[in-house]
Amino acid sequence: MSDISLEQTATLTIDGVTHNLPIVEGIEGDRAIDVRDLLRQTGYTVFDTGYKNSASCCSTITYLDGAKGVLRYRGYAIEDLASKCLFIEVAYLLLHNKLPNRVELENFRTLLESHALIHEDMVHFFDKFPPNASPMSILSVMVNSLHNFYPEMSADPLENIDMTASRLISKIRTIAAFSYKKSIGQPLVYPRNDLSYCGNFLNMMFHTPVRPYLVQPEVVAALNKLLILHADHEQNCSTSAVRLVGSAGGNLYSSISAGINALWGPLHGGANEAVILMLEAIHKDNNDYKKYIAKAKDKNDPFRLSGFGHRVYRTYDPRGTIIKDACDELLGILNVKDPLLAIALNLEEIVLNDPWFVSRNLYPNIDFYSGIIYRALGIPTNMFTVMFALGRLPGWIAQWKEMREDPETKIYRPRQIYIGSPARKFMPLAERS
Ligand code: SDX
Numbered sequence: 001m002s003d004i005s006l007e008q009t010a011t012l013t014i015d016g017v018t019h020n021l022p023i024v025e026g027i028e029g030d031r032a033i034d035v036r037d038l039l040r041q042t043g044y045t046v047f048d049t050g051y052k053n054s055a056s057c058c059s060t061i062t063y064l065d066g067a068k069g070v071l072r073y074r075g076y077a078i079e080d081l082a083s084k085c086l087f088i089e090v091a092y093l094l095l096h097n098k099l100p101n102r103v104e105l106e107n108f109r110t111l112l113e114s115h116a117l118i119h120e121d122m123v124h125f126f127d128k129f130p131p132n133a134s135p136m137s138i139l140s141v142m143v144n145s146l147h148n149f150y151p152e153m154s155a156d157p158l159e160n161i162d163m164t165a166s167r168l169i170s171k172i173r174t175i176a177a178f179s180y181k182k183s184i185g186q187p188l189v190y191p192r193n194d195l196s197y198c199g200n201f202l203n204m205m206f207h208t209p210v211r212p213y214l215v216q217p218e219v220v221a222a223l224n225k226l227l228i229l230h231a232d233h234e235q236n237c238s239t240s241a242v243r244l245v246g247s248a249g250g251n252l253y254s255s256i257s258a259g260i261n262a263l264w265g266p267l268h269g270g271a272n273e274a275v276i277l278m279l280e281a282i283h284k285d286n287n288d289y290k291k292y293i294a295k296a297k298d299k300n301d302p303f304r305l306s307g308f309g310h311r312v313y314r315t316y317d318p319r320g321t322i323i324k325d326a327c328d329e330l331l332g333i334l335n336v337k338d339p340l341l342a343i344a345l346n347l348e349e350i351v352l353n354d355p356w357f358v359s360r361n362l363y364p365n366i367d368f369y370s371g372i373i374y375r376a377l378g379i380p381t382n383m384f385t386v387m388f389a390l391g392r393l394p395g396w397i398a399q400w401k402e403m404r405e406d407p408e409t410k411i412y413r414p415r416q417i418y419i420g421s422p423a424r425k426f427m428p429l430a431e432r433s
Helices: 038-042 078-084 087-096 102-114 135-149 151-155 161-183 197-206 217-229 237-247 252-263 271-284 289-297 318-334 339-352 367-377 381-405
Strands: 005-014 017-025 031-033 062-065 070-073
Touching: 017 038, 070 078, 070 087, 070 318, 078 217, 078 318, 087 102, 087 161, 087 197, 087 217, 087 381, 102 161, 135 151, 135 161, 135 252, 135 381, 151 161, 161 197, 161 252, 161 381, 197 217, 217 318, 217 367, 217 381, 237 252, 237 381, 252 381, 271 289, 271 339, 271 367, 271 381, 289 339, 318 367, 339 367, 367 381
Parallel strands: none
Antiparallel strands: 005 017, 017 031, 062 070
């Protein structure tokens, strides 16, 4: 990364010794105290559980302004990309730092089409999963297994990033759709080269031998928008997992599989599924909002309002705004009446007018309304986080590539503060009470 330190420094006085630490600044004015040499200089590490106060790298991919609710991929506003692009255009942008021209887009599209199939031996894996297997566990197993079937892609994935990325981005879509078909006992529907990236996915999910699936442009447009909104989000938990595994020299598939597993958690990508379960519980409880608001405020209750709050955004998540608007539009087009939408809107109204939540900057995030759209598209709740992974994949690959190409990259290996037992004399088994 180019030299980012400033003339300005931070002064730290420890044990009577004063240290001048460089200040680093990003192009949007985001600043950090550069502590990369702190341990050698002072013998001290910094203590920062959850890395709330730490920047793990420099990056050129995504910029967030948490105070203003700004999100840009490679400098382009999320509002423009979500309303004017195809998902594969944004995937190309994340990978190459430029929006593709017609020729580049067609070449990328052709690569995606030519890599849509998975090895037939992999198809048989689905026969061995139990019927109620989690689609997220299937996804991480299958992505990890791609290494065995396409080892050449692990050799030097950066050598031909378009080939590597298009294979993964295309195959993960097929794996996701196949896992759904298997879970409902329907015959697999193979990809078709005459359909778009999103149209192909919808067809693989919902076509059956007895009822052809009608690919509706409005539904394809909604899915493109959703995948774009999920495509990257700087150094979130799952992206950090992808970078961490990759920093050890691990292959791209194992890194992406780690990202899928990190995303699965209900505090992260699993929140979109948790939101629907929460809204259904409120619905079953005769819309007893008060009960759930009280649970969320109760320190002794582990319950959190899924879909609210964010480590970075201190205001409305800009992606949540876009999805909320898309909800109204799509449900109107499809003439879908979902009682959970009214519950979500009421819950948001209550939260945004409750000082307890406002004082903690708890606003709806990307996961609050996304499940309503997935339901309208016919996607089952247990596939929602898989949809998040499909969208996030280009971002994970771009971040992994950036980490690998950055000469500053070191293996991720944080330290700790030890609070366990002091040194103890060993006691043989015979002497232990
Ligand atoms: C994603 O990082 C990313 O960019 C992620 C993501 C991406 O695109 O990759 O944006 C995707 O993961 C979005 C977030 C989805 N998760 C949820 O919706 C789960 C519910 N939200 C939370 O659990 C929470 O808000 C987090 C995990 C998202 C953020 O947690 P932090 O930053 O560690 O904040 P915290 O837990 O320290 O909470 C601060 C305060 C606490 O209260 P006090 O101790 O100050 O009294 O806010 C409270 C928390 O109790 N709080 C909530 C809450 N979120 C925070 N209280 C009730 N409900 C919530 N949802």
